[in-house]
Amino acid sequence: MQTQYPFFDPTIATRLMAIPLVSRSAMVGGVSGRHTSPHRGSSVEFAEYRKYVPGDDLRRLDWRAYGRTDRFYVKEFEADTNLRCILILDSSGSMSFGSVGMSKWDYASRLASTLAYLTIQQGDAAGLVCASNEITHRLPPRRNPAHLASWMQLVSQVSPNGETHLPRLLHELAETVSQRAMVIVFSDFFAEPSLWRDCFEHLRFRKHDVSVFHLMDPEELQFNFQRPTRFTDLEGNASIFAEPSDIRERYHIALDEFLSSLQQTCLETRTDYRRVSIDASVESTLKEFLVARLNGTGRQGSRM
């Protein structure tokens, strides 16, 4: 099956449709859906008994309880609602790096487009935010299937560029997204880990279900260069000349410190953390993500 969007593989999406994308927390949607709502509703899922207060619909009185206790109780049920999934793609220059035939941006596009497809297919709304030094592209969550085309179209127009100001932009999004939503961030997170802690805490404070896909290129993880190399910054004009053999050890120390710190930050902020090497299969990456969430808790893990 061919589409006009190279980053979207319908075959993978079709195979993953059997696994629903569920939220780890209650969502506030506009319509009925498959996700738990913080409000009581008319679903078949019993929630609780509540004392009758004047004004309640008499049809919701539980007469059997009245018969047993001689008191009026109202029987309430869980409300099922849909969710709004906001897919945030880091479109800074660093996302254009890739050594395995695709860049981190490409990989992130594939993950995000597949998730957007799955979200809309299960009746939830999918939105899009592309951010580098600012929010360059933004598409509000919609559950209309036609919205998917706009979503894809918008992603196809984005090319990674500019510096990363994702932490600041995440704070803005936390403030601007008024209702609870599932927020999935695709980025390499090349910023100080302490900045991410504030972002994730802010999003959690706004009742969002936050998940992150930490995308890393194998070269970034291994740093197995042999020749003297001048490294030029993809997000600026800076460059560093280095003898890889001289700094390899210290590079790995710095990398390990960053990865462990970021993972610890996500754990402490109950952020669903997925570290992904972009040479891994998109399908398996998403499958693990979806299954983990289906199990109810999600997990902080990596796929490298």
Add this chain to the structure above:
Amino acid sequence: MGFLQPWLLIALPLALIPIVIHLVNQWRYQTKPWAAMMFLLRAKTLDRGFDRLRSWLILAMRVAAVLGLILAASRPISSGLMAWISGGDIDTVIVLVDCSPSMLATGPQNELSKHQTSLSQLANSLAVFNASKWVLVDSNSLKASDFSSSDSLLQSPNLRVSDAACDWPAMIESAIAYLDREKPGQAQLWMVSDLQATNFKVDSPRWDDIRKRLRDAKLTTRWTSIEYPEQPASNYAIRVTDASWVPTAADTSSSKQASLDLLLSIVVLDTSTNNALASVASNLTASSSTTVPVMIAWQGNETQVSVDILAGRGELKDFRVGSVSNIARNGPDTTNTGNLNSSNQSWGRVQLARDGNLADNEDFFAVDITPIAKTLIVSERVTNVFPVMIAAQSPSEASTQSEVNTVTPNLFDQRQLDGVAFLVWQADLPNENLLDAIESFIKRGGTVWFFPPEVIAEQIVVPKPNTNSDRLAISQIAASPTSIRQFRWDEWLTLADPISPTAWISDTGLLRSTQNGASLEMGELKVRRLATMSLLENGDSGRANKLKPIASFADGRILIGALAVLQRDSGLIKPEPMTLATGESATTTNHIPPEASAYGSGNGFLSGQGEAVMWGTFPSEDYSNLGYTSGVVLYVAVQRALESGLRSLKSIIQDTAQARMPSGDDFKTTNNGSRLPSRDQWEPLLTTDRFLSNQIESHVGVFRASSKLVSVHRPISEDEAKTLETADWNRLFEGVPIKRLSEQTGSRDDLQSESWRTFMMILIIALLVEAVMSLPKSQN
């Protein structure tokens, strides 16, 4: 910094190869767009000090390795390295070279001599120094000579091996004097020797001063001693101990037309067995002998004779080389008094086959008719010295004719001293005019025995006419040039009990022990009357001209005293320190070098000086038993005095090669005390192939000097193969930092060959450090 192959230093820029590779590597870098810059920046901030240095250290080790390789290949010299380290350049190079005959010895297994080896190694070693002054002190001249370059120094004719012994104290003194005079900034001093022990004169008192001055000079001077102590595997040294004419036995009846036989005495020493261990081995195998062929060249004929070597020594005694009939037109003038007809003179050469040292394979002889052993006795009464007259009439050598004349003091005329070898004076001391004549007689080499007068009168001291007698007290008269004038007989002592001398000089002089080491039986001598003697002291100079006892009693009184002996330059010297023999236990001394005993002592080739001897008694019955029971002592002493006096009358002068005399001398004094025309006036008659006309005194051979022949021999000490002991070296150069390089004779290696090992070690260490630092760190 000196290098033996400096042209290899052209490759020094190759040491930049690691740096160039590093730069090229840096230049050929790849450019990589990179996202994770924050980790690189972080890695840079984590750059620790050692890690920052590590790459530079690796680069430095690589450069050091290449440098070490190039420098090692350039063969640096260690001393140069030390100079480099100490930061000083060599300003002056002083080379002290032993050019004695022993340096012509080869090593045990090669053909190159020590001298050739040393010159070859010096040529390679000195070429690396960029010194402004080159100084040579050789054992031939003992002078410090300047040269413009090392090549000109090494081509100096002074470096040719001569036959003179090396005087290391004098050479070092000459070098120190040069250093004191020129005061160079940094001097490099090289000593080249074969460590021959006799050359170092370890007992010389000069070493104390030398040592002190060496210590003072050590801050600016680096000393290196290049030594070739190896001895040849086989070497013989030959020496003529006597050469004389004797009438042919069949013609003794007709002396005027007699033919003469040339008798030659030769000693051959196995110097390769002359060291201690070899001597012991030789003694153990004394029963086995070796025959050495000796070629005698004389009057165009060559005679070969075999000498048996037993226990390292072989001797040919009075070998009849040949005879000359009608040697002179009128035959030998047996009545002459020493002015021999020159046609009686002859000379020749003895030679050994080629062996480990060519320098000691030759010796020369000159021969002339022995003059009559003429004795003049001036006596108040002949009976007082009658035993002396009898002894003088009986010469020990059958070939020597003797003649004894007696005269009373009042009839004595100085003209009677012509041709006299031995003068006996038994009377009051001679007057001033006669003293002058007797002084001249002594200076000529004659021997004078003074006996006291029968009655000792009050002494009247008469100063020399040219002295200011008005202002001279008796005690000041001692300043006169000869000590005879200071001598006086004190009084006659009549001893109740005859006494015997308890101490006498046994190693030299009249009373020396015999050749087989037996001491004269002085203990048997009984003296009944003794004339005491004394010497006026020199009050002006404070130097006491003491009477040297030859034999003395237990109470210190002198029986026989030596008044004066001739000195080479000024005519008088103080008698050499000698060791007294006490009783029968004679002790050997160093007065005559011990090695001289290998050739025998007492012959005319080794010693003999004019002297005045004072006897404190008469050899008559009322005075002593000298003429009777101790007549042997008297006879031996008379013969020795006669022999000593006779030596000066001979037309043949025996001498040893020595370092060059200072120029400007009109006369040269031989070891025998004979004064000869300076070397410029010598005419070489027969010499070695190594002869240089400007080093005439340093070479053996036969030379004509005026009417006399000078037969110059190799110093006896040069035949002593013993090398300087380490303990002696340490004592001589105590506190003086001298680097010793013991080289193999014949080695073509350079003296500083060990220095490249240092740089190879640097190379290896640099490579090891580089390898360790380049190892990847463990992956945990």
